[in-house]
Amino acid sequence: QSALTQEASVSGTVGQKVTLSCTGNSINIGSFAVGWYQQISHSAPKTVMFGDSLPSGIPDRFSGSKSGTTASLTISGLQPEDEGDYYCSTWDYSLSAQVFGGGTKLTVL
Amino acid sequence: EVQLIQSGTEVKKPGTTVKISCKISGYTFTDYFIHWVQQAPGKGLEWMGLVDPEDGEPVYAEKFQGRVTITADTSTDTAYMELTSLRSEDTAVYYCARGEAERPFDYWGQGTLVTVSS
Numbered sequence: 001q002s003a004l005t006q007e008a009s010v011s012g013t014v015g016q017k018v019t020l021s022c023t024g025n026s027i028n029i030g031s032f033a034v035g036w037y038q039q040i041s042h043s044a045p046k047t048v049m050f051g052d053s054l055p056s057g058i059p060d061r062f063s064g065s066k067s068g069t070t071a072s073l074t075i076s077g078l079q080p081e082d083e084g085d086y087y088c089s090t091w092d093y094s095l096s097a098q099v100f101g102g103g104t105k106l107t108v109l
Numbered sequence: 110e111v112q113l114i115q116s117g118t119e120v121k122k123p124g125t126t127v128k129i130s131c132k133i134s135g136y137t138f139t140d141y142f143i144h145w146v147q148q149a150p151g152k153g154l155e156w157m158g159l160v161d162p163e164d165g166e167p168v169y170a171e172k173f174q175g176r177v178t179i180t181a182d183t184s185t186d187t188a189y190m191e192l193t194s195l196r197s198e199d200t201a202v203y204y205c206a207r208g209e210a211e212r213p214f215d216y217w218g219q220g221t222l223v224t225v226s227s
Contacts, residue, residue, distance in 0.1 A: 002153065035213020037154070044204060044220045045154065050213055087154050091211040097170050098144060098156040098213075 003028060003099035004088055011107040012078045020104045022071040022088035028099055032091040034071040036064060039103075040084035048086075049073055075106075083108040111135040113143075113205050113218035120224045121195050128191040129221045131205035138181070139163045141207045143188035144214060145179060149201040159208075160188055195225045 005023040012018040022034060033051035040046075047055050049064035061077045071090075075082055088101040116130040131143060145157040158169035162181035169177055178191040188205060203221050206214035 033212055035215075037214070037217075042202075044217050045206075046217065047213070047215050050215050055215060089154070089156070089213050091213075095171070096168060098159070098208075100154045100156065103153045 002102040003092060003095070004090070004101035006086075006088060006101035006104045008102070009105045009107065011109055012075075013109045014078055014080060016078045017074065017076045018078055018106070019075075020073045020086055020088075020106070022073075022101050023069060024071075024090065024092075024099075025069050027094050028069075028090050028092040029066065029071055030069045031093055034064070034066060034088055034090045036062075036071075036073045037087045037089070038082075038084055039087065040081075045087065078108055080108050082106060111207070111216045113207060113216055115203075115205060115218040115221045118222045118224075120226065123196055123225055123227055125195050126191060126193045127195060127199075127223050128189055129203055129205075129223070130187050130189050131218050132185065132187045133207070134186065136207075138183055138186040141209055143179075143181060144206045144208055145177075145190040146204045146206060147201045148204065148220075149198070152201075154204075157190065157203075161210075162188065192223075195223075197225050199223065200225045 036049040037045040087103045092099045139162045142159045144159040147155045160179040160181045167179045181188045205218040207216045208214045
């Protein structure tokens with residue numbers, strides 16, 4: 001069982017806005033920056049959101065936010081190439097470890 | 110350009126040891142931690158541990174404590190992950206990733222497949 005909770009699957013149509021969530025607690029998401037990682041067809045993960053920052057080369061249709069113990073990744077204007085698995089992670093103060101969510105499979109219909 | 114280049118595919122027998130390398134370029138090695146992440150077939154990402162190349166101090170996940178050793182060689186800007194007493198459940202792709210203290214990862218290596226089979 002993962003320390004962070006993500007939806008198992010989310011789907012949307014091309015051009016739609018979708019939001020993926022990542023829920024933790026006060027000693028992980030509530031206290032530390034969250035990263036979001038895209039993994040397409042079992043290739044290496046790619047960071048699409050890093051705290052409040054959009055990494056270089058990532059389209060600005062990706063945005064991130066955090067409220068209390070839940071982080072969100074929003075994709076505005078969904079594209080076919082966005083289909084894949086998305087993972088969130090953050091530091092956990094109690095475990096002294098980086099913890100991951102179980103991942104969300106995003107399907108573009 | 111920041112790059113993390115990992116060593117190639119490994120096939121190991123149960124009970125043996127594997128050591129994977131992660132050579133960085135494009136930034137100062139000692140400015141960032143190197144993390145290692147395991148992904149078993151069809152499964153999600155699992156953090157194994159990290160090393161601070163500045164002082165070589167490692168931190169390990171409880172699950173891998175006692176079997177994993179993560180080191181950093183500042184003379185070659187290379188981090189290593191050694192996993193001992195290999196079993197079939199260790200068959201996975203292993204990634205190195207860069208990050209600052211208590212921060213998420215910003216760059217990833219390409220992954221190294223380790224297959225454990227008799």
